[in-house]
Amino acid sequence: MAKVIVKDLHKSYGDNEVLKGLNLEVEDNEVVCMIGPSGSGKSTFLRCLNDLEVPTQGQIVISGYDLSDKGTNINLVRENIGMVFQHFNLFPHLSVMQNITLAPVQLNKESKETADVTAHALLKTVGLADKADAMPNSLSGGQQQRVAIARALAMKPKIMLFDEPTSALDPEMVGDVLDVMKKLAADGMTMIVVTHEMGFAKEVADRVVFMSDGLIQESGKPEDVFDHPKSPRLQDFLDKVINV
Amino acid sequence: MKKWQVAVVMVLATLGSWFAFASTAQAKTYTIATDTTFAPFEFQAKGGKYKGIDIDILNAIAKKENINYKLKAISFGAAVQQLSANQVDGVIAGMNITPERKQTFDFSDAYYTSGVVMAVAKGSSVKNFKDLKGKTVALKTGTAGATYAKSIQSKYGFKIKYFNDSNNMYNDVKVGNSAACFEDYPVMSYGIKNGIALKIVSKQYEAGDYGFAVKKGKNAELLAKFDAGLKAIKADGQYKKIVDKYLHSSESSLTGETASSRTFIGLFTQNLDTIGSGLWMTLVLTVVSIVLATILGMILGVLGVMPGKLGPAISSTIIYIFRGMPLMVLAFFIYIGFPDLIGHGFKIPAFVAGMITLMLNEGAYTGAFVKGGFQAVDDGQMEAARSLGLPYWTAMRKVIMPQGIRIMIPSFINQFIITLKDTSILSVIGIVELTQTGTLIIARNFEGFKIWLMIAIIYLIIITLLTWLSNWVQRRMN
Ligand SMILES: Nc1ncnc2c1ncn2[C@@H]1O[C@H](COP(=O)(O)OP(=O)(O)O)[C@@H](O)[C@H]1O
Ligand SMILES: [Mg+2]
Numbered sequence: 037m038a039k040v041i042v043k044d045l046h047k048s049y050g051d052n053e054v055l056k057g058l059n060l061e062v063e064d065n066e067v068v069c070m071i072g073p074s075g076s077g078k079s080t081f082l083r084c085l086n087d088l089e090v091p092t093q094g095q096i097v098i099s100g101y102d103l104s105d106k107g108t109n110i111n112l113v114r115e116n117i118g119m120v121f122q123h124f125n126l127f128p129h130l131s132v133m134q135n136i137t138l139a140p141v142q143l144n145k146e147s148k149e150t151a152d153v154t155a156h157a158l159l160k161t162v163g164l165a166d167k168a169d170a171m172p173n174s175l176s177g178g179q180q181q182r183v184a185i186a187r188a189l190a191m192k193p194k195i196m197l198f199d200e201p202t203s204a205l206d207p208e209m210v211g212d213v214l215d216v217m218k219k220l221a222a223d224g225m226t227m228i229v230v231t232h233e234m235g236f237a238k239e240v241a242d243r244v245v246f247m248s249d250g251l252i253q254e255s256g257k258p259e260d261v262f263d264h265p266k267s268p269r270l271q272d273f274l275d276k277v278i279n280v
Numbered sequence: 281m282k283k284w285q286v287a288v289v290m291v292l293a294t295l296g297s298w299f300a301f302a303s304t305a306q307a308k309t310y311t312i313a314t315d316t317t318f319a320p321f322e323f324q325a326k327g328g329k330y331k332g333i334d335i336d337i338l339n340a341i342a343k344k345e346n347i348n349y350k351l352k353a354i355s356f357g358a359a360v361q362q363l364s365a366n367q368v369d370g371v372i373a374g375m376n377i378t379p380e381r382k383q384t385f386d387f388s389d390a391y392y393t394s395g396v397v398m399a400v401a402k403g404s405s406v407k408n409f410k411d412l413k414g415k416t417v418a419l420k421t422g423t424a425g426a427t428y429a430k431s432i433q434s435k436y437g438f439k440i441k442y443f444n445d446s447n448n449m450y451n452d453v454k455v456g457n458s459a460a461c462f463e464d465y466p467v468m469s470y471g472i473k474n475g476i477a478l479k480i481v482s483k484q485y486e487a488g489d490y491g492f493a494v495k496k497g498k499n500a501e502l503l504a505k506f507d508a509g510l511k512a513i514k515a516d517g518q519y520k521k522i523v524d525k526y527l528h529s530s531e532s533s534l535t536g537e538t539a540s541s542r543t544f545i546g547l548f549t550q551n552l553d554t555i556g557s558g559l560w561m562t563l564v565l566t567v568v569s570i571v572l573a574t575i576l577g578m579i580l581g582v583l584g585v586m587p588g589k590l591g592p593a594i595s596s597t598i599i600y601i602f603r604g605m606p607l608m609v610l611a612f613f614i615y616i617g618f619p620d621l622i623g624h625g626f627k628i629p630a631f632v633a634g635m636i637t638l639m640l641n642e643g644a645y646t647g648a649f650v651k652g653g654f655q656a657v658d659d660g661q662m663e664a665a666r667s668l669g670l671p672y673w674t675a676m677r678k679v680i681m682p683q684g685i686r687i688m689i690p691s692f693i694n695q696f697i698i699t700l701k702d703t704s705i706l707s708v709i710g711i712v713e714l715t716q717t718g719t720l721i722i723a724r725n726f727e728g729f730k731i732w733l734m735i736a737i738i739y740l741i742i743i744t745l746l747t748w749l750s751n752w753v754q755r756r757m758n
Contacts, residue, residue, distance in 0.1 A: 086667055088663055088666065088667065111669045111670070111671050112669070114666065114667055114668065114669040115668075115669035117667070118667075119664075119667040121660060121663070121664060123660055125658070125660035125661060125663065125664035126664075127661065127664070127665075127679055127683075128683065129682045129683050129686065138668075138670075138678060138679075139665075139668035139669060139670055142670060142674050142678060143669055143670065184664075187668070188667075188668070191668055191669060
């Protein structure tokens with residue numbers, strides 16, 4: 037069974053229908069990149085996947101858990117889904133180390149000691165081994181985002197969701213974050229990445245999904261989507277992005 | 281149970297047992313209320329003990345008739361209210377027997393007869409009632425003097441200003457804010473003899489009888505004993521001795537203060553015990569109330585930001601009610617109104633009532649800024665915590681609260697200082713805290729300026745210390 041199954045997903049805020057019947061399946065180890073104009077509902081879609089938003093209609097099944105089923109323990113589902121936000125959302129009152137170990141320790145996944153060992157290993161992976169005791173505010177944006185990735189990974193998730201992880205960063209910081217994500221993809225992590233980094237999408241994605249107006253307009257292999265766009269909307273979107 | 285849960289349970293249990301004790305107070309001991317400031321009938325002598333004609337008569341009668349009683353000094357108005365609300369068993373406070381009062385109370389035989397006089401400032405040109413036209417007259421609420429002045433108000437065309445306390449009334453006349461005051465003759469002449477710069481300019485009007493009062497239809501046995509005892513002490517000469525002692529001697533011989541102790545330092549050292557116990561009460565009340573208000577405020581704040589509609593609705597309703605109600609009204613409601621509602625002789629000790637009052641009022645203010653503090657934490661924090669799989673309450677405790685509380689620290693410090701100052705309002709329900717201590721000391725030595733200065737300085741010192749302490753805590757946390 038696919039890792040993520042989304043069927044006929046609708047989401048409205050009052051009269052404003054943001055998602056208008058989305059269908060998507062993501063396989064194990066697959067990396068899906070989502071592109072599309074701002075306001076098209078990409079963030080809303082990602083947030084529906086871990087229940088930060090409750091869909092108005094439709095079905096979401098993740099690793100076998102049906103989110104619309106009242107009996108599903110949402111906290112358990114969330115442990116399996118790591119999420120990385122555009123603005124990092126690190127906990128400013130906790131050190132880098134404490135940010136990473138908070139959830140595993142609180143949820144009794146690991147003892148404090150093993151969590152510390154895991155955290156050090158993760159910090160090494162994201163290239164911040166020397167920042168364990170730093171406070172988030174003393175780090176650059178790129179460093180903070182890498183800590184945020186390490187924090188999500190500490191729960192040993194089976195799926196990672198990224199919502200424009202580099203768009204709040206200074207250009208010179210973007211590379212380091214993307215490198216970490218590439219490493220993750222190479223290690224076989226299942227990932228859904230909302231991004232404007234077309235280079236990254238081309239290189240890493242197994243599939244690129246183009247969203248516009250609350251619907252998936254087109255999807256396929258990166259080279260098909262980028263080099264042979266079918267719909268005029270996608271052509272229009274790519275023109276704009278590439279001309280920037 | 282977690283540590284904080286244990287703490288909450290303990291506080292509730294303590295409160296509960298207090299109520300239980302209060303409602304099962306021993307049947308044999310009567311609680312008799314008196315005024316705080318009505319020399320020579322009642323006043324506090326050095327060291328905090330009450331003295332005066334009323335007090336000594338009551339004591340002499342009680343000895344003769346074997347009455348067990350506990351004296352409770354509160355303002356006259358509160359004493360009368362509490363008697364009608366069944367909070368006390370009797371009142372002896374230079375209380376005039378009037379037809380109106382007889383509707384609600386049963387009175388003993390008259391134990392003293394006195395009339396109302398008008399007094400003006402020493403240098404005043406006001407000589408009679410006609411001179412009062414267009415001027416302001418100071419009155420003490422609920423007294424015979426007030427009733428008499430009210431009855432002649434329209435005839436002589438003066439304005440009226442009310443006080444709860446004789447000394448404040450005298451002072452208003454002394455400094456010239458009011459042109460005159462009306463007071464019972466023995467009280468006025470005693471005060472003047474002891475240094476109040478007023479003079480009596482009228483004869484005695486509306487001579488009236490003072491009586492000991494119980495609630496109508498209640499405590500008939502106590503009343504009968506009082507009457508019998510009064511006869512006995514009149515017969516054996518004790519009564520005359522008591523009255524003479526207070527009407528024909530000077531203040532200092534009664535209070536134990538010497539003239540040389542009227543300097544600022546002298547007054548301070550003389551009254552150190554009284555001030556100290558008032559200060560202690562203020563501090564205890566402040567600390568206990570701050571702890572309770574903080575607990576309540578945190579609960580209200582957490583409810584206020586809870587998902588769903590119920591929590592926020594409960595929180596904002598409670599905040600709305602208790603923030604909107606003046607502290608004094610709330611204090612009276614809890615101390616007098618609430619037991620009245622429950623009935624069955626239910627009583628709340630003044631300290632507990634004061635504590636609950638402050639808890640509710642300061643707790644509502646605290647709740648409002650705690651809620652605001654939590655709301656000021658970026659929404660992304662809760663989302664990030666939840667996305668890691670942390671349950672709502674864990675996310676609240678580990679992520680939102682620590683950040684919110686940091687934002688709130690200046691508000692907490694501010695609230696602590698306000699709580700400390702607000703304890704002074706609780707003097708209205710008879711709690712003898714620092715402010716009430718000041719009133720009591722002035723009631724016997726009339727040194728208004730020096731004593732209030734002393735009290736003000738003490739408040740400033742504690743507030744300064746509290747601010748330092750808070751700043752230190754704040755630095756530690758950052
Ligand atoms: N909490 C919300 N309440 C109301 N409208 C919202 C909310 N969140 C998002 N929207 C609306 O949904 C639409 C899609 O937003 P979003 O999913 O953030 O788009 P994208 O991430 O593709 O830029 C926008 O029009 C936005 O205004
Ligand atoms: Mg977005």
